[in-house]
Amino acid sequence: MLGLEDFIEEAIGKLKSDIPRKAIIACSGGVDSMVAAALASKAVGDRLLAVYVDTGLMRKGETAEVEAMLVDTGINYKIAEAGKEFFDALEGVTDPEQKRKIIGERFIRVFEKEAKAFGADCLVQGTIAPDWIESGDGVRDTIKSHHNVGGLPKDLGMKVVEPLRDLYKDEVRDVARALGVKASERQPFPGPALAVRCLGEVNPENVEVVREACHIVEDEIQKAASAGKMELPWQYFAVLLPTRSVGVQGDRRAYGKTIAVRAVTSVDGMTATYAKIPLDVLDAVATRITNTMKSQVNRVVYDITNKPPSTIEWE
Amino acid sequence: MRVYVVDNGGQWTHREWRVLKYLKVDSRIVPNTTPFSELADLDGLVLSGGAPSVASDAGLMGNNGEYLDKAEYPVLGICAGMQFLSEHFGGSLGPSVNPEFGRVGLKVGDHTDLFRNLPSEFNVWASHNDEVKSVPQGFVVTASSETCPVEAVRSLDRPIYGVQFHPEVENTENGPQIFQNFLNIISERRR
Incomplete structure (x- = not known):
């Protein structure tokens, strides 16, 4: 990244002045939020609390993996269990934008509660350029509402601080490597998590199917990459389609669902x-x-579609 | 050198700013409602793409027309920016016969300025529903593709350039070089 060291120094300086008292950081464990957490922690130390929300929509083993990373950073953290609230709010919802907005709002409600408990009046987010670009604004079309942008209520009682707003993923990774952030090479994962990889209704049963399928896609592709058969793609995952089709399994007619494998460079x-x-x-x-x-x-x-005309995630 | 990006609401407006920043240019993104008087001292201007169909939503293109009429420095219109400048100077627009989304094989016909030292054929990325049907008087087509006859234009008497594709995205080959050529045009004029 051009001007990497200057960026880090300026970002920490700005975070110091933007956070006069206490802050929470919305932390999914992805590279964006872990970098934002590392910067904010350097700026305000113990006046920061990282909040990870277990939405019930995360990948296999992810909550434990993220918790281990948070322990390693030494930053104060809290794992907020909210699976039931998320599934209740998503019941019967199939429209992708509605899903994203409901999830964005659920996140905010959890953050408000945790901020109150910690006495924080700032919310730090790892928002990067594509998040606000694709969420749309006065002049830009909404491609998809990113949960950290489109879900923010107007009456939010906290100041939102976003140190990575002008960066793209490749630049965030450079900052991560410079700061020794362990999440630096993790593949991107959307905030609404597996909810936008379950086309149609998001219920525990469907999420379990796509969770296992995502695990298999990640595992097989990582094995193939380690064996030198291919380069690791930028992002690779499974999507559960609501379409059923006929098959034959063990001499019996099957009428099951379809998994789409998505992997992009x-x-x-x-x-x-x-x-x-x-x-x-x-x-x-x-x-x-x-x-x-x-x-x-x-x-x-x-x-086998590119972006454009598709997007990387299906919803 | 100061080259600003006029935001017409494109998905890649911010990428244009990033490419200019990486080419060590002093750049900012400005709304297309900015009065020209605030942009009069620049060295160059990029008119970004955007979601508006220029032919039918010209109102959403703000003060782009004023910039084109008053700027004495070089101007580069990208996608909707090129469509707008083509129509503004008397050309015509319409729905693309073959809309292009993603990879397009570009054929360069004129290596004078934007495509200086670049190959005659390379891959670029586009994303558009409309296209330039006829270029204005005093403009020439500098590049085309199988599916879009007007991929790039330049004015014969003013430093005004347009590209239908997106040199600012990572997948476009030679993208930064196209911007560098635009910056070179600016430097050469200042000498």
């Missing part, structure tokens, strides 16, 4: 090409998903 997330994954790797992914998911999933497809 990108630098900044603003344009992307689908990853040219070797066919034998795709084959291993498809076989493992259908064998593991049995009657739930009997078809796996690979998404």
Whole structure:
């Protein structure tokens, strides 16, 4: 990143003046929020509390993984359990924008509660340029409402502080490496988490299917990359489609759901090409998903569109 | 050198700012409602793309027309920015016969300025529903593609340039070089 050291110094200085008292940082464990947390912690030390929300929508083993990273940083942190609230709020909702707005609002309600308990009047967020660009504004179309932008209520009783607003993912990773942030190489993961990878209704059953499928996609692709069969894509995951189709499993008719595998190459997330994954790797992914998911999933497809015209996530 | 980016609401307006910043230019993003008097001292101006269909929503393009009429420095219009300047100077627009989203094979016909020292064919990324149907008098087409006859234009008597594709996105080959060529045009004029 151009001017990396200057950026870090200026960001810490600005955070010091932006946070006169206490702040919480909305921390998903991704590279953006972990970098924002590291900067804010350097600026205000113990006057910062990192809040991770367990939405019930995170990936397999993710909460434990993020907690270990937070312990390692030495920053005050709190894991807020909110799975039931999120699932209740999402019941019967299928529209992608509605999902994102509901999730954004749920997040804020948790942060308000935690800020009050900690006595904080600032909310630090790891918002980066694509988040506010794609969320739309007076002149820009809304492509998708990012939870940290589109979900903010007008009456929020906290000052929002966003030190990474002008950065893209590649630049955030550079800052992460310079600061020794462990999340520096984690693949991007959307704030609304698996809710936007469950097309149709988000319920615990569907989330469990896409969670396992995402785990398989990540595991098989990481194995293939370690074996030198391919480069690790920028982002790679599974999407559960609400479409059912006919199959045959063990001489019996199957009528199950479909998993779409999505993997892209990108630098900044603003344009992307689908990853040219070797066919034998795709084959291993498809076989493992259908064998593991049995009657739930009997078809796996690979998404071969670029951004534009598609986006990286399906919702 | 100061080159600002006029925000017409594009998804990649901020990327234009980033590319200019990386080319060590003093740059800022300004709303397209900014009066020209505040931009009169610049060295160059980029008119960003945007969601408006220029032909039908010209009102959303703010003061772009004033900038084009008054600027004595070089101006580069990108996507909707190029469409707007083409129509402003008397050309015509319409829905694309083949809308382009993503990779486009660019064929450069004129290497005089924006495409100086660049190959005659390379891949660029585009994202547009409309296109320039006829270029204004005093303008020439400098690049085209199989699916869009007007991918780039330049004025013959003023330093005004337009590209239908997006040199600011990572996937466009030679993108930063196209911006550097625009900056070189600015430097050469100042000498």
